[in-house]
Amino acid sequence: MKVLSKVSLAIGIVAVLAAAGIMVWGVLDVWGNMQPKNSINPINPYPTLWLGFAIGIIGGFFTGLGLAGPRKAAAA
Numbered sequence: 001m002k003v004l005s006k007v008s009l010a011i012g013i014v015a016v017l018a019a020a021g022i023m024v025w026g027v028l029d030v031w032g033n034m035q036p037k038n039s040i041n042p043i044n045p046y047p048t049l050w051l052g053f054a055i056g057i058i059g060g061f062f063t064g065l066g067l068a069g070p071r072k073a074a075a076a
Contacts, residue, residue, distance in 0.1 A: 005065070005066050006066065007066075008062050008063075008065045008066035009062070009063060009065075009066025009067065010066070011059075011062045011066075012059045012060065012061070012062030012063030012064070012065070012066055013059070013063060014059070015055055015056070015058055015059025015062060015063075016056055016059035016060060016063060017059075018055055018059070019052045019053070019055040019056030019059055020052070020056070021052075022048060022051060022052035022055065023048075023049060023052035023053070023056075025048070026045050026048030026049050026052060027045065027049075029043070029045070029048070030043050030045045
């Protein structure tokens, strides 16, 4: 179970970092391509931000699983 805990922690950390990167990329993409609201094809940042948010939630879940890990049984 220790191996699964470490794998889960690694996957979670990678997912959280990927989510942060996706969100930063989405914000910088919108800022770099500023367009007026009435332009023909405005950029919609919400799909990218929601994708980053979803990956961050999943990454946080796996990170929590990896950090909680199996507990040692108390000696009776």
